Amino acid sequence: MRDAVLIAAQSGRALAQAARRAGLRPFVLDLFGDEDTLDLAEEHRVLPGRFGMARRGAEAVLSGLDVLAERAGNRTLGVVLGSGFEDAPRLMARIAARHRLIGAGPGTVAALKDPGLFAALCARLAIPHPSVTTDPVEDRRGWLMKRAGGSGGSHIRAVTAGRAPPDHYLQKRVTGHACALNFLAGGRGIAVLALTEQWSHPSAVRPFRYAGAIAPGRGEPASLPTKLFTEITAAVARIAEATALQGLASADLLVDGETWWLLEINPRPGATLDLLDRRPTPLLLQHIEASLGTLPALDPSPVDAAGSEICYAAQRYASMPPLDWSDFTRDRPRAGSLVARDAPFCTVTASGPNSEAVKQTLRDRAGAIAALLDGREDTHGYRHQAAEHQRAGRAAGRPSGR
Structure with missing residues (x-):
């Protein structure tokens, strides 16, 4: 029997697909229970509630993983966490007490996703990062309000008067082209997988909600000058080493000419997993290897x-x-x-x-x-828009992110 892997995420489809490609049996806990997720999963359980439901739905997460672990048997490699746990390092610690975590640990996530701690770390490492505060600001148009540990752009709002609400913070607006450095971290250094272009699909109340991404082909011209790319890669490597980051992760960036800003580090497999898992060696196997502290050798990037x-x-x-x-x-x-x-x-x-x-x-x-x-025959009603982004949060009913 092949080894099993437990998956817990807002949407587990991409991780389940990566697990199948790696020759593993995926046991999935997520909010959607999509048709293709059910086809891929060895077994699936739907979580109730919202994402980030992690803190509020902690017991459902723990009991769901326990049931899936029992069904998977003793050939279980551990748990891979996707989106939805960025604001819940304490829950991650409780999961780690019962199951082996594959990827970033709770201490790493706490260091990277706490806005104040992350801003202080960037300042200490001389990495450009927009100013953050929870205090009232004089020019509200020059700031954005974000939810601490939020994933995707759906949680980003215009700033209101007064202090930031609980679990929120203000971040100074900066401009630039949105992209993300996707990489594996393990031990010292990082292995860069791709620099992906990102864009948003704004709605009336969610102007920064995540829409999509593109990973360029092997022969395309570099989107950043070599010197700037090297500078960004070195900065991300310093962050990874300082926080003991392991496994697959991404760094969200805004780049404007020779000026750039690191917005956040996402210490988990993310929305670009499908685009990255196209080399001969399955990426989930390399995620596991990096999580054990060894950076794998990467195959050449895909041609297309x-x-x-x-x-x-x-x-x-x-x-x-x-x-x-x-x-x-x-x-x-x-x-x-x-x-x-x-x-x-x-x-x-x-x-x-x-x-x-x-x-x-x-x-x-x-x-x-x-x-x-x-029911229209017109197929041009869905517009492709380039904008700043983060990754998704939740709308009423079906959660608005992955």
Whole structure:
């Protein structure tokens, strides 16, 4: 019998897919229970509540993992945590007391996702990071309000008068092109997987919600000058070493000419996992190896570019009808399930000879999903927009992030 791996995440589909590619049996705990997740999982349990539900739903997480561990048997490698635990290092510590954690530990997550601690660390390491505060600010237009430990742009809001609410903080606005350095950390140093381009799909109340990303093909011109890329990579490596970060992670950046800002480190497999797991060696195996403190040797990067984009529901679906899903879709809601208005409906994927070709294909495919949902033949109603981003949070009903 093959080894098993436990997966707990807001959406476990991408990790379950990576586990299957690595020859492992995935046992998945997530909020969605999407159609393709159920097809991939050896066994699945749906979590109630919200993400970040981690602190409020701690007992459900622990009991769910215990049940899955029992079903998986004694050939279980451990637990891989995806999105949703950034604000819950104490819960991570409780999980680690029962199961082996694969990836960043609770102390690392606490150091990276506490806004004050992270800002102080960046200052100590001379890494450019926007100023943060919880105090009232004079020019509210020059700041953004974020939820501590939030994932994705859905939690980012305009600043209101007074102090930041509990579990929130203010971050000074900075400008630049949004990208992310995706890497493996283990022991000393990091191994860079890709510099991905990111964009948002703004809504009226969520102007920074995450939409998608593209990993460039091997032969494409570098998007950053070599000197700047080297500077950013060295800075991220210093952060990884200072926090004992291990496993797959990403650094969200804004780059404006020769000026750049590190917004945050995401110490987990993230929304770009599908784009990164295209080398001959399965990425989840390398995530496990890096989590043991050894940086793996990377295969050459893929020749083709690849991208993915989240399609958000323009209306509420109390009961999803059965759909004939295209091969380019992922995270497919089950027939009969609830999808809230403005929540993620599905993800579209594409590959091609270069980033521009992939962008166009994503536009077309997202438009086709929009037409499918509202019965139009026009496939251009879903716009591709470039903007700042973070990763997703939650809308009413179906959670608004992965």
